[in-house]
Amino acid sequence: MTSTPTVHSFYRYNIEPRVLAAQQSVFDHLGVPLRQWRDDKQTHAGWMDELLADDSLDDIFVVADIDAFPLTYAAYEWIVGEAEKGAIVGLAQTTNEKRPDKIFAAPMFLAFRRDVFKALGAPTMHPYDEGDVAQILTDLAPQHGVDVVLKYPTFALRPRWALADRGVYGTGTFYGDNEFFHLYASRMRNTADLFCAVAEGAVAGTHDYDAYLKIIEDKPDLKTGRSLSQILRKLRGRMSAT
Amino acid sequence: MNTTTPTVHSYYRYNIEPRLLDAQARVFDHLGVPLVQDRNDRLDHAGWMNDLMTRDDLDDVVVVADIDAYPLKFDAYASLVAAAERGAVAGLAQTTNHKDPTKIYAAPMFIAFRKDLYRAFGSPDLGRYATGDVAQIMTDIAQARGVEVALTYPSFAVRPMWPLADYGIYGIGTFYGNHDFFHLYQARLSEAVELFCAVSDGVVAGRHDWARYLEIMSLAPIQKRRGLLSKTVHKAKMRLRSR
Numbered sequence: 001m002t003s004t005p006t007v008h009s010f011y012r013y014n015i016e017p018r019v020l021a022a023q024q025s026v027f028d029h030l031g032v033p034l035r036q037w038r039d040d041k042q043t044h045a046g047w048m049d050e051l052l053a054d055d056s057l058d059d060i061f062v063v064a065d066i067d068a069f070p071l072t073y074a075a076y077e078w079i080v081g082e083a084e085k086g087a088i089v090g091l092a093q094t095t096n097e098k099r100p101d102k103i104f105a106a107p108m109f110l111a112f113r114r115d116v117f118k119a120l121g122a123p124t125m126h127p128y129d130e131g132d133v134a135q136i137l138t139d140l141a142p143q144h145g146v147d148v149v150l151k152y153p154t155f156a157l158r159p160r161w162a163l164a165d166r167g168v169y170g171t172g173t174f175y176g177d178n179e180f181f182h183l184y185a186s187r188m189r190n191t192a193d194l195f196c197a198v199a200e201g202a203v204a205g206t207h208d209y210d211a212y213l214k215i216i217e218d219k220p221d222l223k224t225g226r227s228l229s230q231i232l233r234k235l236r237g238r239m240s241a242t
Numbered sequence: 243m244n245t246t247t248p249t250v251h252s253y254y255r256y257n258i259e260p261r262l263l264d265a266q267a268r269v270f271d272h273l274g275v276p277l278v279q280d281r282n283d284r285l286d287h288a289g290w291m292n293d294l295m296t297r298d299d300l301d302d303v304v305v306v307a308d309i310d311a312y313p314l315k316f317d318a319y320a321s322l323v324a325a326a327e328r329g330a331v332a333g334l335a336q337t338t339n340h341k342d343p344t345k346i347y348a349a350p351m352f353i354a355f356r357k358d359l360y361r362a363f364g365s366p367d368l369g370r371y372a373t374g375d376v377a378q379i380m381t382d383i384a385q386a387r388g389v390e391v392a393l394t395y396p397s398f399a400v401r402p403m404w405p406l407a408d409y410g411i412y413g414i415g416t417f418y419g420n421h422d423f424f425h426l427y428q429a430r431l432s433e434a435v436e437l438f439c440a441v442s443d444g445v446v447a448g449r450h451d452w453a454r455y456l457e458i459m460s461l462a463p464i465q466k467r468r469g470l471l472s473k474t475v476h477k478a479k480m481r482l483r484s485r
Contacts, residue, residue, distance in 0.1 A: 096453075100453075153398075154397055155410055155411055159399075165450065167397070168400065206408060210343070
């Protein structure tokens with residue numbers, strides 16, 4: 001890694017201040033530059049499009065969800081280093097309601113060179129028929145001879161979704177060899193406790209998995225292990241069946 | 243790679259569902275790994291292991307698995323046996339969280355070691371003791387004597403339940419290594435048995451249906467772990483019941 005590009009993260013009014021503070025504390029601890037952008041008008045994809053149109057920003061574009069952080073400086077070095085080599089690099093995810101078998105580099109933590117982005121045709125980051133936000137980069141990369149480098153989930157504290165044939169991910173997912181963390185539920189007040197606890201662990205340099213499991217265990221709305229959309233889908237299915 | 247294919251021995255009692263026994267046997271058959279499921283309603287798990295170690299017809303490498311565990315591929319079994327053949331105590335990583343949560347050991351949910359190593363260790367009692375659980379003594383002695391302890395760590399669990407020291411988590415439906423082994427834990431929970439059978443279907447089919455596994459466990463109640471007071475009351479109740 002030859003540069004230390006800023007990591008950009010997007011949020012709206014509904015994100016708890018303590019989540020913002022927890023993310024910031026991890027980045028400060030690691031010495032990784034972070035800019036948290038509040039934008040109540042734009043969507044996540046619209047905000048990314050705006051940033052990608054701004055050539056005054058770093059040559060390496062690094063974006064993270066507001067409820068994600070690297071767990072080590074080496075993880076940030078890795079993602080930037082792979083991007084410098086010309087890859088689209090990010091944490092692995094699937095859009096299960098569209099193409100559950102297609103794993104892509106998701107913008108929960110994603111990096112690439114601006115000139116690579118332009119070589120791909122500077123596409124919009126908006127969701128489309130076959131993909132979610134920023135998935136277009138993974139789709140376009142092979143046609144242009146660009147590598148897609150992925151970091152896979154290792155485990156989740158509350159698994160909720162399948163990751164194609166690889167395994168599972170969910171609320172409180174750890175990626176790689178404890179390299180990245182993504183909460184996946186930043187708007188749920190009761191999981192903010194978990195995010196703050198893991199941030200404290202990252203800063204302290206030791207993770208209290210027992211405490212993390214207790215936090216998750218004590219959250220009644222996670223009892224079913226299902227997302228709201230899954231519950232709604234099930235209800236719709238039952239209504240249409242009657 | 244190992245040069246032999248020692249039999250895997252697994253212990254169970256009357257209260258294990260037949261479909262769980264079938265599912266375990268199906269995976270072993272599919273992988274071509276010899277398995278003996280040994281029902282014993284008289285001995286506990288450790289007593290059965292102690293008894294097993296006295297048998298004359300044992301393979302040179304002894305392999306023991308829980309009744310709710312299996313390898314996910316033949317190479318995983320072969321690697322475990324190879325580690326045992328070179329003189330290691332080889333097994334799946336676990337902690338005894340109510341005794342010493344920081345101490346990771348090769349647990350008998352899937353463990354292998356040479357018969358002569360066990361004898362060189364003084365043929366220890368494999369029962370629970372003050373600082374360890376069943377068969378944990380093998381790891382303790384190995385570490386005291388500088389013998390290799392070859393551990394395969396959990397990667398993820400379908401229903402995480404417990405911490406594994408500073409390493410991560412494990413729980414109901416834990417996958418070990420790079421999809422090398424599977425251990426159910428809590429084989430008396432009906433949804434867990436359902437999961438065990440589904441994962442065994444996945445092994446035989448050569449493709450895991452993760453969404454199905456998650457759906458099965460989403461129907462299971464969250465089992466809260468006992469706090470210190472609750473644990474003490476539970477232990478007292480168990481003692482009274484056993485009198």
